[in-house]
Amino acid sequence: MVKYILESDITDESNLVCTFEERLDTANCQKIEDELFSKVEESKAPVVFNMRGIDYVASSFLRMCLRVAKEVGPGNLSVINVHPNVKKVFKIAGFDKQLSIT
Amino acid sequence: MGSAINVDQMMEKATTAAAVFSQLTQEHTDRIVRAVYEAAFDNRVKLAKLAYDETGKGKWEDKVIKNVVATQFVYEDIKDLKTVGIISENEETGIVEIAQPMGPIFAMIPVTNPTSTVMFKILIALKTRNPIIIGPHPSAINCSTETARICYETALKEDAPEDCVQWLTEVSQDATHEFMAHKDLSLILATGGSSLVHAAYSSGTPAIGVGPGNVPAFIEKTADAHFAVEQIILSKTFDNGTVCASEQSVVAERAIADKVIEEFKKQNCYFLSRQEVKALEEVAYDPKRSLMSPAIVGKPATEIAKMAGIDVPEDTQLLLVPLEGIGKEYPLSGEILAPILAFYKVGGFADAVNQCIDLNFYGGTGHTASIHSNDEEKIREFSSVMNAGRILVNQPSSQGAVGGIFNTLDTSFTLGCGSGGKNITTDNITAKNLLNIQRIARRRINRRFEHFDQKLYFDESLDANAIEKKFNMND
Numbered sequence: 001m002v003k004y005i006l007e008s009d010i011t012d013e014s015n016l017v018c019t020f021e022e023r024l025d026t027a028n029c030q031k032i033e034d035e036l037f038s039k040v041e042e043s044k045a046p047v048v049f050n051m052r053g054i055d056y057v058a059s060s061f062l063r064m065c066l067r068v069a070k071e072v073g074p075g076n077l078s079v080i081n082v083h084p085n086v087k088k089v090f091k092i093a094g095f096d097k098q099l100s101i102t
Numbered sequence: 103m104g105s106a107i108n109v110d111q112m113m114e115k116a117t118t119a120a121a122v123f124s125q126l127t128q129e130h131t132d133r134i135v136r137a138v139y140e141a142a143f144d145n146r147v148k149l150a151k152l153a154y155d156e157t158g159k160g161k162w163e164d165k166v167i168k169n170v171v172a173t174q175f176v177y178e179d180i181k182d183l184k185t186v187g188i189i190s191e192n193e194e195t196g197i198v199e200i201a202q203p204m205g206p207i208f209a210m211i212p213v214t215n216p217t218s219t220v221m222f223k224i225l226i227a228l229k230t231r232n233p234i235i236i237g238p239h240p241s242a243i244n245c246s247t248e249t250a251r252i253c254y255e256t257a258l259k260e261d262a263p264e265d266c267v268q269w270l271t272e273v274s275q276d277a278t279h280e281f282m283a284h285k286d287l288s289l290i291l292a293t294g295g296s297s298l299v300h301a302a303y304s305s306g307t308p309a310i311g312v313g314p315g316n317v318p319a320f321i322e323k324t325a326d327a328h329f330a331v332e333q334i335i336l337s338k339t340f341d342n343g344t345v346c347a348s349e350q351s352v353v354a355e356r357a358i359a360d361k362v363i364e365e366f367k368k369q370n371c372y373f374l375s376r377q378e379v380k381a382l383e384e385v386a387y388d389p390k391r392s393l394m395s396p397a398i399v400g401k402p403a404t405e406i407a408k409m410a411g412i413d414v415p416e417d418t419q420l421l422l423v424p425l426e427g428i429g430k431e432y433p434l435s436g437e438i439l440a441p442i443l444a445f446y447k448v449g450g451f452a453d454a455v456n457q458c459i460d461l462n463f464y465g466g467t468g469h470t471a472s473i474h475s476n477d478e479e480k481i482r483e484f485s486s487v488m489n490a491g492r493i494l495v496n497q498p499s500s501q502g503a504v505g506g507i508f509n510t511l512d513t514s515f516t517l518g519c520g521s522g523g524k525n526i527t528t529d530n531i532t533a534k535n536l537l538n539i540q541r542i543a544r545r546r547i548n549r550r551f552e553h554f555d556q557k558l559y560f561d562e563s564l565d566a567n568a569i570e571k572k573f574n575m576n577d
């Protein structure tokens with residue numbers, strides 16, 4: 001359901017890129033939460049959520065974002081390739097102040 | 103004294119819920135609303151009894167009916183309303199309307215209709231994808247929060263956003279003000295007394311409020327006296343008179359007044375003597391606050407009579423108070439939410455209507471007026487001089503004003519009172535009032551403007567009529 005890749009960017013800093021492959025509704029979020037969080041803890045690297053193809057996020061996904069953001073520290077969670085619908089969700093929730101969303 | 107209410111935290115949750123809500127489809131939204139309506143409806147009796155036991159006001163049986171109106175009738179009214187995405191398209195005008203949610207709503211709940219108002223407000227908020235925070239009345243916390251809990255848990259089962267319904271388990275004035283002025287709050291639904299509504303409007307957050315009523319019921323000479331009296335009794339005894347749209351006084355035209363009095367007596371209503379009126383004033387009115395006394399609100403007529411030391415038959419339905427005038431010297435001419443009804447016998451049509459205007463302007467502008475008549479012209483004449491959002495004809499005003507049963511007004515437990523009641527609208531507030539409507543405006547150029555020589559606007563010798571003539575000329 002989620003692909004995890006530890007990749008290096010041009011500065012050679014490693015990022016944990018999590019690519020979501022299924023609709024992020026409540027049920028799916030429950031299924032992935034524990035695994036995702038243990039990967040984040042394990043990698044100790046900044047995290048990137050790749051949202052390509054995702055046009056809906058449930059409350060539990062937003063909660064998950066906050067939990068990860070807290071774990072990795074300020075500026076270390078980026079959310080990329082967001083669909084406008086999801087961009088709007090982050091905007092309304094005010095999360096764009098805490099996370100980098102592109 | 104520390105408060106357990108964390109306003110910022112609740113608002114943060116509501117804001118997140120609003121974000122998730124924005125993605126829901128019409129089909130998903132409607133599924134949630136249907137489920138919540140069913141759950142609230144299924145608990146109608148339990149919650150009505152809870153409300154009665156907790157507040158001691160009204161009648162539990164009538165509170166069941168209120169819960170039915172707040173669920174079955176409200177649902178009927180809103181179920182087919184489009185509240186998501188494109189709601190209308192007009193090729194000719196080029197205007198397309200898109201419905202968007204407003205955002206977090208703070209909803210104040212009155213003690214007189216606690217469970218029904220919670221049901222109603224939650225249903226219209228969910229239908230429009232707005233998270234709602236329920237602020238109960240301090241004397242109705244348990245029944246209000248239990249209603250909210252049932253609705254919320256049901257909504258969650260249909261995958262509604264987390265925290266789409268929240269509620270306060272204690273009431274503090276400071277927290278209420280903090281909510282109302284919170285930067286992330288989108289709307290206040292203020293159903294309550296004047297001071298609360300005023301505070302809502304002063305908070306800086308958009309607010310939909312209500313106003314106090316002082317509903318005159320005019321019995322015009324062509325009315326069917328028996329029917330009119332029956333309707334008024336049905337209305338004024340409903341939940342022991344707690345509905346703010348209930349009749350506060352009867353104004354009977356002289357030609358029909360005796361018949362009306364006879365009918366009231368026949369139908370077990372008690373006319374007070376001058377001394378008894380004085381005694382009733384003592385218990386029913388609080389001169390310090392210039393308001394009805396809370397102790398008599400929603401109490402049965404016989405109980406109130408006992409409190410005032412007035413002997414009335416056991417089966418008395420209403421206490422009728424013959425009055426000579428209106429105003430402070432006649433405390434019972436104002437709003438009293440109990441089975442007490444002022445009574446005026448007045449000369450002709452014009453005098454009677456003038457009396458109704460005085461009553462309407464004595465604390466009830468913008469709310470509701472009632473007329474019993476079979477003369478269409480008189481009905482229109484009366485309506486045009488009343489300052490009332492609703493003018494109800496030949497029906498009980500309590501049940502009539504909330505819509506859905508006796509007429510086709512929108513079913514609502516929040517009755518807008520227009521500028522007369524210091525409100526923004528006279529609407530029966532419902533789902534459609536909780537939307538931001540966006541309009542896509544396609545290019546549809548005004549042809550007359552296109553063909554008009556705009557230099558003429560700079561010629562000061564041309565007045566409005568001259569310009570209008572040239573503007574509308576076909577050439």
